[in-house]
Amino acid sequence: MGLALALVLIVVATTAFHLASPWWLTPLASNWAQMDDALTLTLIITGVTFIVINLFVAYMLVRFRHRDGVRAAAEHGDKRLEWWLVAATTAGVAALLAPGLSVYAKLISPPPEALVIEVLGQQWQWHFRLAGQDGKLGKTDVAHISAGNPFGISPDDPNGRDDTLVEGQEIHMPLNKPVKVVLRSQDVLHDFYVPQFRTRMNMVPGMVTSFWLTPTVAGRFEVLCAQLCGVGHYNMRSAVVVEDEAAFQRWLAAQPTLASLAAAQAGAGGAAASGGAGAAVLADAGAQGKLLAQSRGCVACHSVDGSAGVGPSWKGLYGRQETMSDGSTVRADEAYLRESINQPQARIVKGFAPVMPAQAMSTSEVDALIAYIRSVH
């Protein structure tokens, strides 16, 4: 009796939970309402099945409970009933599969006029790139990736020179226009996941993958990495800003291109050679350090604006008194910073986890990073 009651209770409680649950799909912000419909249909069919069978079992537990003098029926089965059930189940399964596959067919067919946005994944940050005026993204190869060329754009490909390289951790998309998101990774598997968009895809090193959508709601949507990519997987943050076409174009125009970045670097080098050597060298080293911090993934855990991260923020770090996990205090001078970069496990700042990977860096690279940290007030 208790078990029958428990099953009824489970049916009631789960149904009530579903109806009252504040946790359900995020509001849809793309054109893929059909995916939500397919989910709803599946929910209805499976929900009804769950309720019916649980209640049926509960009923039988009561109706056919052991009573003295009554024995079970001698039946061994019923072939006709079984085949009917197989037929009904097959029909139910087909009813689920048909809409599911039909929206899938659309999912894998991006419209030819879609705007192409490339996302490059790296442990543990995102980079974004759009084609320039020529409408073509420059060819890339992992072999070209360096501190100054985080996208690995081939220097020989003229199509790459006008590619827009998005600074910072945010990508914009125009409202109500189809976008094909093209995905690459330079190290491990990642996944560009925006729950409100519904569609997403893994990013695989050595391959280019893609998905497409039409953003239908303006706003700022968080990006999550949805394929385990190491210890910083949960902290690989970014955002998609969906805005009207005019605003999007304004934002796009403000982003650097490969050509302009290269010119800026050359210009900085020239200034250092000509005069104001000390400050300019510092600025140059700081700029180098900034590029390194991005290419080596430091910024994934160390913010420069004071916000909390996996590791201590670099804002105002240089010269500050830091408390270590053993209670001692240390001044964050050059020697301390050098040690922290080369032997991250040597001393841990209180309140942080010892998860920083050790990376082989040359002395000049460490110099550059320290210069950058100094410059972040």
Add this chain to the structure above:
Amino acid sequence: MSALAMSGQMVGADPQVRRTGLWVFLAVVTMLFLLFSIAFVMRMAADDWRVLPAPPWQLWASTALLAASSLAWAAAARQATPHSALPVYAAMLLSLAFIGMQLWGWQAMAAMHYGLAANPANSFFYMITGLHGLHVLGGLVVAALVWRKRDGVAISLCARYWHYLLGLWLAMYSLLFLMTPERFDAICSSFK
């Protein structure tokens, strides 16, 4: 139903049972090398694939040694009772020689600059021949153990296992040195 079993004796002694056991094991080994072969063919699709050279003479020699070992096992199995140790010892020695020759073949490949990590085709070569060799070694260990008991059924099962290993070696040898991306594409398109 085994008369042996009905009498209460251990069923495992029954020859039919042991034959079945060996067939099941061979199914597992087949699956293993089938999957290696599929991985081989899938990896072949990438740009960095470089076909292996003509096999060094050591691999032809080792093939002959394994075939000879198979013949020796067959001879051992054909004896009514396992009186003569000669075919069995010969078979085991020839198998050891096979392994030695395979290792020499590895050296030869390495000397021709086909090192393990230099190219995926090389990697498959060492890995597949290495695992095949391990199965030969494992067979030798089992054969030595059962030979001590002068078990006639066991000798015939060893023979079967060695014939299988020979067949497997020929299949892997052909795959490694004959299958190229072009030939694979040709095979696939012949089905269209």
Add this chain to the structure above:
Amino acid sequence: MAYGGAHGEHGHEHGPQSFWTKYVWSQDHKVIAVQYAVTAILVGLVALVLSDLMRLQLGFPGKFEFIDANRYYQFMTMHGMIMVIYLLTALFLGGFGNYLIPLMLGARDMVFPFLNMLSYWVYLLAVLILMASFFVPGGPTGAGWTLYPPQAILPGTPGVEWGIVVMLISLVVFIVAATMGGLNYVTTVLQARTRGMTLMRMPLTVWGIFVATILALLAFPALFVSGVMMMLDKTLGTSFFMPAVVSMGQHLGHAGGSPLLFQHLFWFFGHPEVYIVALPAFGIISDLISVHARKCIFGYRMMVWAIVIIGGLSFVVWAHHMYVSGMHPYFGFFFATTTLIIAVPTALKVYNWTLTLWRGDIHLTVPMLFAIGFISTFLIGGLTGLFLGNVSVDIPLSNTYFVVAHFHMVMGVSPVLAVFGGIYHWYPKITGRMFHEGMARFHFWGSFLGAYLIFFPMHYLGVLGMPRRYYAYEGYNFIPASAQALNEYISVVAIIVGVIQLVFLLNMAWSAFRGPLAGPNPWRAASLEWFTPQTPPVHGNWGAELPVVYRGAYDYGKQDGESDYVPQNVGPEQDDRAAEHRRPAGAGAGHPAGVPK
């Protein structure tokens, strides 16, 4: 069927004599089974503790400083690997398979007892190697039980120096053990059935374990292949799975490899693996329901075919684990179709268990409680599989907590309920004593209700879009604060349910020595294992004469005569139904004689 003729070969006329040969280096399948079960349960307890540590972090983020991100991922990986491989696979095949197959088939032992013994010790070695990964520099791997490259062997993932290597070695050793055991189970079923025991008279427990073993023998090689190739990529710099990468600013020497190749190989193993766990559970549940509802399992033939078809189909659905992997999109159509097809024979089994209860004589014994619990939890676990099998519905749900809830219900909760039900059911056979009823019922209610309380709400976090394998969720605005409260609640329940399992262990240990004597067949079951001359059965199982089988294992629902069932080894002359039919019509027909037991 085998017809032997070899003479002069002796079986075990004398059993093992010393403590060591009886209980340690034993070749007796019953002892080996208990060795497997105890080892699997002990290592399962380790995994249970690891899951509670994970839940501590998820429910109370940052409060337990020693659970940092590195350790969290290591706990997560070891929890998953232990549970799937070292607990569930070992327990169903090595534990239940070893104990029940010879007894249910009327054999004296497995056909290769020495190999059987070896398989346990090699399994134990695999377990010890795995545990050693906690003590190597850098600790165990934190790559997730799926061990995907490139991250599994690149810096940024814990355990990349030693942990992953130790894990791969342990898996290879386990596969050797599983092959040795599997050879035994398959060959014994094919060759060592007693007279009259045709394949279609075997209990469904044997069918479930038999087909699961075939799957294991054919699927584990895929794990072996991918493990060897990953080991070579890691230790010798090959590029089977490793494309050109820049890892932590360093250009590495690999090039051209395919991470997707690993995934195909892994899931070619990984999907049959879940049926290696599920099929024995299906078989056990069929037997539990039949015995305790005193009714023949509904549709035995179809149940056998369903097991076989599910086993076969399990090899062609694997890429439903890869819908968002970046594989060629056309594969999505194929695998969604095959996956939804496999739902049909599976659903049939659920219908047949349910229909067995119809017009049954249901005794709500402890094993029956667990069997009903299985139906309910497997039902929801299987139904959520329909969401994930349908490719376009899967895409937003992939790698979220919906997946975690699904596989826990269908792999973690329901098969474990089947394990418990099976252990309670065969406990009197194995030990000769009955377990403590009150503790067992308490264990059932805590585990069954607890499982729903833990995993049902989790589905909703997944639909919301909370990704799995996240150490923390701070700073994500689309996740409401209530979700964190839900995580806290789930953690508390999970820890309570974890503690309740101690009641089970206590019951098992205590009752083996102090429980009331049970008699040879307290459940009045019809299958062969209940009719050994001694309880617990001794070495050789059957005494001088092997049993002979005259009918299937489900002859329940007998309407006349003193008892309501006919054991498998009872012939037609002894079946008093035949005597009834010879009486003139009308006399006594249809009325149960006396009070049925």
